[in-house]
Amino acid sequence: MNPTLxxxxxxxxxxxxxxxxxxxxxxxxxxxTLAEEHLHDLYPAFPIMPHSLIVEGMAQTAGILVGxxxxxxxKVILAKVGKATFHRLVRPGDTLHYHAxxxxxxxxxxxxxxxxxxxxxPATPTVAEIExxxxxxxxxxxxxxxxxHNFVFTEQFTELLKTYRDGAVVTV
Amino acid sequence: MGLSQEEIxxxxxxxxxxxxxxxxxxxxPTATLRGDLGAESIDFLDIxxxxxxxxxxxIPRGELFPEDFEKLQSDPNxxxxxxxxxxxxxxxxxxxxxxxxxxxxxxxxxxxxxxLLTVDLIVKYIQAKIP
Numbered sequence: 001m002n003p004t005l006x007x008x009x010x011x012x013x014x015x016x017x018x019x020x021x022x023x024x025x026x027x028x029x030x031x032x033t034l035a036e037e038h039l040h041d042l043y044p045a046f047p048i049m050p051h052s053l054i055v056e057g058m059a060q061t062a063g064i065l066v067g068x069x070x071x072x073x074x075k076v077i078l079a080k081v082g083k084a085t086f087h088r089l090v091r092p093g094d095t096l097h098y099h100a101x102x103x104x105x106x107x108x109x110x111x112x113x114x115x116x117x118x119x120x121x122p123a124t125p126t127v128a129e130i131e132x133x134x135x136x137x138x139x140x141x142x143x144x145x146x147x148x149h150n151f152v153f154t155e156q157f158t159e160l161l162k163t164y165r166d167g168a169v170v171t172v
Numbered sequence: 173m174g175l176s177q178e179e180i181x182x183x184x185x186x187x188x189x190x191x192x193x194x195x196x197x198x199x200x201p202t203a204t205l206r207g208d209l210g211a212e213s214i215d216f217l218d219i220x221x222x223x224x225x226x227x228x229x230x231i232p233r234g235e236l237f238p239e240d241f242e243k244l245q246s247d248p249n250x251x252x253x254x255x256x257x258x259x260x261x262x263x264x265x266x267x268x269x270x271x272x273x274x275x276x277x278x279x280x281x282x283x284x285x286x287x288l289l290t291v292d293l294i295v296k297y298i299q300a301k302i303p
Contacts, residue, residue, distance in 0.1 A: 079214045082190070104221045108233055111221045133218050 013057040014098060023069045025101045028061040029119070034092035049090040051128070054116055055081060058130045062100035062112040063152075064161070066134045069105055072153040074136040079109065082131035088118070090127055095119040109135040180227075180298050184291060187222040191215055201292040209291075223294070229301050236297050237289065238267040245282060256280040264288070270296035 019027040032039070032049050039047040059078045067076045090096060099115045112132045117125040175183075185199040192209050205211040211219070216237045224231055233239065244250050250260030261280055265273060271288040 080218055082218065104224060106221075106233075108217050108220075111218070133214075133221065135214060135217060 011056075012060065013053055014060050017061075017064075018097075020065070020068075022065075023102060023105060025099065026061055026065040027100075028057070028064075028098045030057050030096040030098065032090055032092055032094045032096065039092060047092055049094075049096075051084070051086055054086075054090065054096070054128055055084055055130060055132075057096065058098050058100065058114040058116060058128075059132060061098040062102075062110075062114055062132060063134060065100050065102060066105070066110040066112070067153050069102070069110070070136070072150065072158055075138055075150055075152045076109075076134050077137050077152065078132060079135035080133040082111075082133060084128060084130045086128045087126050088124065090118070093120070096127065107136070109133060175302065177295065177299060180302075181291075181295050183226050184223070184294050184298065187219060187226050188291065191218045191222050199291055201290070201295065203291050204287045205289045205291070206286040211289075219294075223298065227298055227302060229298075231301075234267075236294065238264075251282055254282050256282055256285065268293070270300065 014028040014030050017026055017028050019025065034047060038053065039049060042048060042050050063076050063078065067074065095118070097117045097119050099117065101113045103111045103113050110133070112134065114128075114130040114132060116127040116130065118127055119125070181201070185196055188194060188199045188209060189196050192211055192215060194209050198209060203209055205216075205219075220231050220236060223229070223236075244260065244263065247260075250257055250263055256264065261273065261277060264271075264285070268288060271293050272290070273288065276284055276288055
């Protein structure tokens, strides 16, 4: 391990983006593996991905889309999950696609329409439909002071994102 | 757009049912958003987004639901002994031209200010906003 890199555990539930249209939509991929400990927690003999973590994956996909729209200058937080409807279970070996579409984007925040599909089952792909809303908290919490630095999109996180940009070459 | 007041109310009702998870019957013209319908601060942004979509309009920040109440509260010209002064009421009226101040002016306690945010306020705002 490179001793100069900060070793901070991050809560990341998407693996990569396969589509990213700024201020419009994004699609991220999540490969679900039996090696993930949480799969064993809900029903020990029947590993599934918890719905709450599927919502989290959508929030991350959409949150990065919303953050990018303002060049990661805003502190973007998930403010509300308006609706989350689940149609099927997600099991080890599945590949999820998180599709996030911006419905509205303003100075104060954004509303998102999200769909989660199963890449490995084109016949009945829909896993979930999720509506969510993000807030640019500095614009919505009048009177409440937050730290000046962006604790949502940290420098470390934006550096990580850069390695996924089109054409980025990662050397070891 | 040419919507009648009833049509506007029906759309506002749908918006509030979707945003706040309340029953349609609860959404009456006099219902207060916070007290009766349980709206929390973040719901106001959700309501604004949904109204913009439902009526195809743009609602500038602070135009429907005034912001910086905190600043207003800490100004002694506007609030004294937990009551909104006449100057404070005048300021609120300027910021909320569609609100009904009749009841509030009888007992202008600061804690009563959220009751100015009613379903009817939204309907009147939308009426004024669309031709």
